[in-house]
Amino acid sequence: MPFLFPAGRWPATVKDAGLLAGLLGVGPGASVLDLGCGPGRYALPLAESGFRVTGIDRTRPYLDAARKLASRKRLKIEFRHADMRRFVRPGAFDAVINTFSTFGYFKDPADDLRVCRNVLRSLRPGGRFLIETMSKEVLARVFEPSGWREANGAFLLEEREVVDGWSGLSQRWVLVRGGKVTEFRVYMRLYSAVELRALLRRAGFRQVEVFGGLERETYDNNARRLVTLGRK
Amino acid sequence: MRARAVSRRREWFGDDRFWRAFKPFMFDEDKWQAAARDADPLARLLSLKPGAAVLDLCCGPGRFSLELARRGYRVTGVDRTQAYLAEARRRAREHGLAVEFVRSDMRRFARPRAYEACINMYTSIGYFKRPEDDLRVCRNVLESLKPGGTFLVQTGAKEWLAREFRPRHWRERDGTFVLEEREIAPGWTGVSNRWIVVSKGRVREFRFFLRLYSAVELSNLIKQAGFSRVSVHGDLEGAPFDNTSRWLVAVGRKS
Numbered sequence: 001m002p003f004l005f006p007a008g009r010w011p012a013t014v015k016d017a018g019l020l021a022g023l024l025g026v027g028p029g030a031s032v033l034d035l036g037c038g039p040g041r042y043a044l045p046l047a048e049s050g051f052r053v054t055g056i057d058r059t060r061p062y063l064d065a066a067r068k069l070a071s072r073k074r075l076k077i078e079f080r081h082a083d084m085r086r087f088v089r090p091g092a093f094d095a096v097i098n099t100f101s102t103f104g105y106f107k108d109p110a111d112d113l114r115v116c117r118n119v120l121r122s123l124r125p126g127g128r129f130l131i132e133t134m135s136k137e138v139l140a141r142v143f144e145p146s147g148w149r150e151a152n153g154a155f156l157l158e159e160r161e162v163v164d165g166w167s168g169l170s171q172r173w174v175l176v177r178g179g180k181v182t183e184f185r186v187y188m189r190l191y192s193a194v195e196l197r198a199l200l201r202r203a204g205f206r207q208v209e210v211f212g213g214l215e216r217e218t219y220d221n222n223a224r225r226l227v228t229l230g231r232k
Numbered sequence: 233m234r235a236r237a238v239s240r241r242r243e244w245f246g247d248d249r250f251w252r253a254f255k256p257f258m259f260d261e262d263k264w265q266a267a268a269r270d271a272d273p274l275a276r277l278l279s280l281k282p283g284a285a286v287l288d289l290c291c292g293p294g295r296f297s298l299e300l301a302r303r304g305y306r307v308t309g310v311d312r313t314q315a316y317l318a319e320a321r322r323r324a325r326e327h328g329l330a331v332e333f334v335r336s337d338m339r340r341f342a343r344p345r346a347y348e349a350c351i352n353m354y355t356s357i358g359y360f361k362r363p364e365d366d367l368r369v370c371r372n373v374l375e376s377l378k379p380g381g382t383f384l385v386q387t388g389a390k391e392w393l394a395r396e397f398r399p400r401h402w403r404e405r406d407g408t409f410v411l412e413e414r415e416i417a418p419g420w421t422g423v424s425n426r427w428i429v430v431s432k433g434r435v436r437e438f439r440f441f442l443r444l445y446s447a448v449e450l451s452n453l454i455k456q457a458g459f460s461r462v463s464v465h466g467d468l469e470g471a472p473f474d475n476t477s478r479w480l481v482a483v484g485r486k487s
Contacts, residue, residue, distance in 0.1 A: 136390065136391055136394070136446055137390060137391075137394040137420045138394075140390075140391045140392075140394035140395045140475065141394050141395060141397070143395070143475045145475075161474075162474040162475040163472075163474070165447040165448070165451070165464040165472070165473045165474075166389075166391045166446060166447045166448070166473055166474065166475075167447070167448050192390060192420060192446040192448070192449065193419045193420050193421075194419065194420065194421060194446070194449055195446065195448055195449060197419070210418070210419045218418050219418060219419050219420060220415075220416040220417070220418060220420065221394065221397045221399075221416045
């Protein structure tokens with residue numbers, strides 16, 4: 001957690017939440033589902049901005065951290081432990097977000113489609129689904145086969161490999177904390193903008209826009225992130 | 233079919249001046265030598281049997297057609313650029329090689345079940361304005377192949393261009409300069425190019441758009457056309473397609 005969500009810096013700001021809300025075309029009072037909310041990076045500032053937020057995640061320690069922060073800030077947020085392959089609440093949300101490269105984790109590509117279909121069902125008509133992720137085109141530009149970071153006296157060593165004809169990123173994460181070494185294998189399916197757009201359309205989103213960031217940047221060779229916006 | 237007539241006049245690749253102007257840069261001596269080196273791995277990747285019939289779609293001046301003919305394959309080279317076909321025929325004559333060169337548009341060319349393999353080399357896909365035309369080409373190839381036949385596409389992929397992208401660069405050869413300027417289309421769907429050639433005190437400018445494919449996108453296109461299995465590689469030796477690859481090589485098999 002200290003690496004993915006460094007102390008004091010990780011919650012997105014109210015300004016970021018405003019950008020997100022602008023893209024989603026929703027105002028205060030709207031209900032937003034944060035799919036893969038983690039420790040509440042966007043759920044917290046969205047709630048602070050007056051949105052009714054539901055955050056789901058499959059990692060309990062993240063949900064605990066999120067709940068603690070929410071209660072400290074006296075924010076009413078529903079945090080639920082759930083798997084996005086199963087979570088559906090028909091017509092319940094004005095918008096759904098999936099940020100910070102939280103897409104493409106499942107082994108079976110059909111599960112990604114299933115998630116998009118679940119989201120479509122959970123949205124009210126006209127509602128929007130935003131995905132913000134690392135893409136093929138961005139990764140191709142910035143790719144480094146290895147690197148390491150440091151936080152709170154611990155070290156994270158990363159090794160990356162592009163696999164399966166550029167359809168996946170296989171990572172080896174070695175966590176060194178107080179002389180204790182723990183290793184993880186992390187796999188993520190990669191999408192190009194065209195591929196992610198095609199997936200969303202296949203799931204039933206009629207209109208899908210593509211951006212290079214939350215400020216509606218053009219998705220081209222200067223883009224640092226891929227943002228897709230599907231409309232029900 | 234008449235209703236879907238191909239309007240040649242408005243298409244950039246229908247301008248023979250373009251291909252003549254850039255020929256010294258596209259097909260220099262190094263490229264010819266590379267084809268001679270690549271022909272054996274290419275034949276292996278296609279699992280060609282001796283004497284197999286091969287269609288070279290967008291054969292240009294015949295780099296691969298001639299090398300394959302030299303190895304005993306029965307080759308048909310198809311291209312739409314008259315000047316390239318003339319050179320290909322001249323070279324075939326000089327080397328005593330029998331190759332059939334046909335002037336045709338690959339959106340139209342089909343010879344049912346005539347070939348064991350078809351190749352499309354050196355980024356010769358994605359030129360058409362309409363994405364459906366790329367699919368149409370793949371369907372023509374499927375039709376032209378015998379059952380079990382293979383279709384190989386070698387192209388500069390999205391993943392490679394994203395890594396190597398430079399908005400501008402220029403090259404020089406024998407006193408001729410080529411200036412290139414590129415812009416990625418929104419959504420990374422393709423690349424707009426502006427090429428300027430400065431030769432003998434003359435400046436000519438060409439603009440063209442190339443649709444780009446990722447490995448997954450090209451595989452999907454080939455599958456959509458009806459090929460049963462598609463494998464992707466990073467070169468003609470069959471290396472994996474990854475962050476070090478210069479080329480994307482996709483091979484589809486007709487069942």
